[in-house]
Amino acid sequence: MQVRVVDYRAADAAEQFTRSLHETGFGVLVNHPLPQSLVEKIYGDWLGFFNGGSKHDFAYSPETQDGYFSTEISETAKGHQQKDIKEYFHIYPWGRIPESLKADALRYYEIANELAAELLSWVERHTPADIARNYREPLSHMIKDSRLTLLRVLRYPPLTGNEPEGSLRAAPHGDINLLTILPAANEPGLQVQAKDGSWVDVPSDFGMLIINIGDMLQEASQGYYPSTQHRVVNPTGEGAKKSRVSLPLFLHPREDVVLSDRYTAHDYLEERLRELGVKK
Ligand SMILES: O=C(O)CCC(=O)C(=O)O
Numbered sequence: 001m002q003v004r005v006v007d008y009r010a011a012d013a014a015e016q017f018t019r020s021l022h023e024t025g026f027g028v029l030v031n032h033p034l035p036q037s038l039v040e041k042i043y044g045d046w047l048g049f050f051n052g053g054s055k056h057d058f059a060y061s062p063e064t065q066d067g068y069f070s071t072e073i074s075e076t077a078k079g080h081q082q083k084d085i086k087e088y089f090h091i092y093p094w095g096r097i098p099e100s101l102k103a104d105a106l107r108y109y110e111i112a113n114e115l116a117a118e119l120l121s122w123v124e125r126h127t128p129a130d131i132a133r134n135y136r137e138p139l140s141h142m143i144k145d146s147r148l149t150l151l152r153v154l155r156y157p158p159l160t161g162n163e164p165e166g167s168l169r170a171a172p173h174g175d176i177n178l179l180t181i182l183p184a185a186n187e188p189g190l191q192v193q194a195k196d197g198s199w200v201d202v203p204s205d206f207g208m209l210i211i212n213i214g215d216m217l218q219e220a221s222q223g224y225y226p227s228t229q230h231r232v233v234n235p236t237g238e239g240a241k242k243s244r245v246s247l248p249l250f251l252h253p254r255e256d257v258v259l260s261d262r263y264t265a266h267d268y269l270e271e272r273l274r275e276l277g278v279k280k
């Protein structure tokens, strides 16, 4: 399996890109409109935040899910026993954000959200009619005025050598939401699972943008767009001494959106957060 790298400016970009999403659950864009200088500034500034002590003043709220998630309470991927080796901060425009990091974070949130909405409209336009018939409302409508779209700043600390046997920076998982957009991280490690079970590196040259389908869109599209398992593997050699920073935006529908006969977005999210161990 090879995840397609598509030029955002190409005339057939939407077609190529959505085909990759249909076939693999993943797509990669180059020449996209997210400013790389802003991404790099956010990586650098937040690395400073994670290296400092004030992060503990922002301990996450289980109720609202905003704030800082330490390595101790970090997610345990669905079906796994070990916690991931990561810490992260959840940014919502209405949530708590460190004052000195706020302006850049909100600017990025807005630009990334706008691009994600455009990519979702590509997905919608390239859904076969017999599948699209079952969307309860247009996909582009599902995200309008959503308070739940979430920007996560992730920091995977350098490895100490004392990590529990078998634990990974991020164990295999599918994302919960509709669509995720993720600028390439500052270090490698992201892999996607092929249909034969093998793990394949996702093209992640610095500056590329990685997009993947989440479980909610898989549910709403009856599997036409698959939410593919992915993971972040542990580095070896020199790489093990370095932090890895990444910045996924998880595009979420409004919570009253009906995804399928089985689920509203609200019920789906609650169930998944309980499974991850970050909600009671
Ligand atoms: O850090 C990465 O590259 C991927 C992160 C991820 O898959 C997630 O947080 O859901």
Ligand SMILES: [Fe+2]
Binding pocket: 173, 174, 175, 230
């Ligand atoms: Fe993920």
